[in-house]
Amino acid sequence: MGARSKRWPRRAVLAGLVAASLLLAACGGGGGAPSSGGEAGGGGGEGGGTINIGLLMPLTGQISQFGEQTRNGALLAIKQKGNKVGNYTINPIVEDDKNNETEAVARVQKLVTEDQVVAVIGSVSSRISIPVSEVLEQQGVVMISPTSTADSLTPGKKWIFRACFYDSFQGQVMAKFAREELNAQTAAILYDMANPYSEGLYKSFEAAFQEMGGQVVKVDSYRTGDQDFRAQLTSIAQANPDVLFLPDYYDPVGVVAQQAREVGVKATLLGADGWDDSKLYELGGEAILDGYFSNHYSIEQENPESKAFVEAFRQEYGEDPSALAALGYDAANLLLDAIQRVIDGGGDPTDPAQIRDALEQTQGFKGVTGTISFDENHNPIKDAVVLQTTSEGHKYVTTVSPQ
Structure with missing residues (x-):
């Protein structure tokens, strides 16, 4: 069975939540801080609503520093947009995968079934991202890994992207x-x-x-x-x-x-x-x-995107950004850019398939880690x-x- 047919029950639930989500947005739902959960909603074009996005990172365990850096970059990108794309509120939901395969699969299943995310940014290591990608590929939910470089992560998968080279x-x-x-x-x-x-x-x-x-x-x-x-x-x-x-x-x-x-x-x-x-x-x-x-990146690079990012990151977190922070920032902005293009085209930005299609069409995106276009395997073509x-x-x- 294709991924789209597996999503009909989820879409049916979402349709029933549209009115409630719109009411919450009108009353000030969303905001700048990452959430522990929430109901996705919205409609096509300029309707407005809330779009839940998962951030799956190792925030405890062996490589927790990598997870924190990547999360901070992604959250900065969302905050700079005012947690908004068009009339839609972007609600980031952060989950700790603990750099553990079993925990990661449980966390991503929670993001999909309970939080109704349209996309997941994560994870950091390829060892975790590969099993997570299999869940999201089956469910028909977009994934963009900021930092997982294993060659096998993306080929043959319709829903899986990455912001890093391989x-x-x-x-x-x-x-x-x-x-x-x-x-x-x-x-x-x-x-x-x-x-x-x-x-x-x-x-x-x-x-x-x-x-x-x-x-x-x-x-x-x-x-x-x-x-x-x-x-x-x-x-x-x-x-x-x-x-x-x-x-x-x-x-x-x-x-x-x-x-x-x-x-x-x-x-x-x-x-x-x-x-x-x-x-x-x-x-x-x-x-x-x-x-x-x-x-993927050097703080010494002189392009305007990098300079602006470094200044903003220092102001937000009081330290210089690492390459992982830059990749988290680029991954989030790639996703937000795709959502914006869906809205601009009169589409439904709560539909993961439309976001996926927009991501596939990304060409010449000016990121902090380089100018990004996706190849046929959803890998970015850019410098090291x-x-x-x-x-x-x-x-x-x-x-x-x-x-």
Whole structure:
């Protein structure tokens, strides 16, 4: 059965709630703060009402900082619109998936069945977003992940989008940087075999590095939660690679970097967007310095969209935005832009199918992380940046465009 046929019961319920939702909006329903729930409603064109949008993020657990940053970016985008698109109130409903697959599926089912969301922004990690996407694909609800980069997330799915580039591109970016900018002839890779994000990056880097004439002299692995990597790193030190690719999040990478230097690894350390957190330096110390990683965004970028975003984020939260905050901001704005275009065309912005169709037609959207158009798999076509780890934090090095 198609997703649309599964949605008839839900749409029938929504139709019965239209009058109540309009009355609530007229009495001041909605507002600037994220809600814990609410009833969606509205009609076509300029009718007005409330549109519920889910924000599914890991706000507790291993990568809670990533979830908080992404949530803050998304909420800022909605707040800047006054929680309104046209005559419709945008009601963000935030749920904590705890970076746990079972919890994430339960939370997204609640967003769909109880909160009647038209779309979900989330989640952060590919490990969580993949099972969540399967639920939303079956239910016919739009999903746009700000940050999940696993290649397998979007292909073959009608309802699933992302605001970030995907792992194959990141791996290619870092392989190209290693070969052309660092003149690396040999590479080693140490990855988390239990994490699809890490495994996908490893495979794309390895293939691209070898295709460009480099030699991968050692590949080794560990599992999420491991703390001692010295055995693998000792073997890598014996192989003496020019670069060591560490495709994982900042917390294991910081520990790996320290242990790598302890056992004599002299290679330049390379990574991907999972490195993007200030705690990388707390965990890695001097061992992490003078490494390089691919990312979606740099605070040093000079485009007008980035400058305005940085200023607004600092004013709202009292700190500089990370790339994840920028992606959360772009994901929310992509969704709001699609809703606006549905309204402008006289459509019904409470209908997820119409929002999906508008998202598919996105071309040349000016985001903080780049100018975004979606390809046939709902992946954005945009640039990546390479950053260096320094004693003063991340330093912009170069921009790499898709080929």
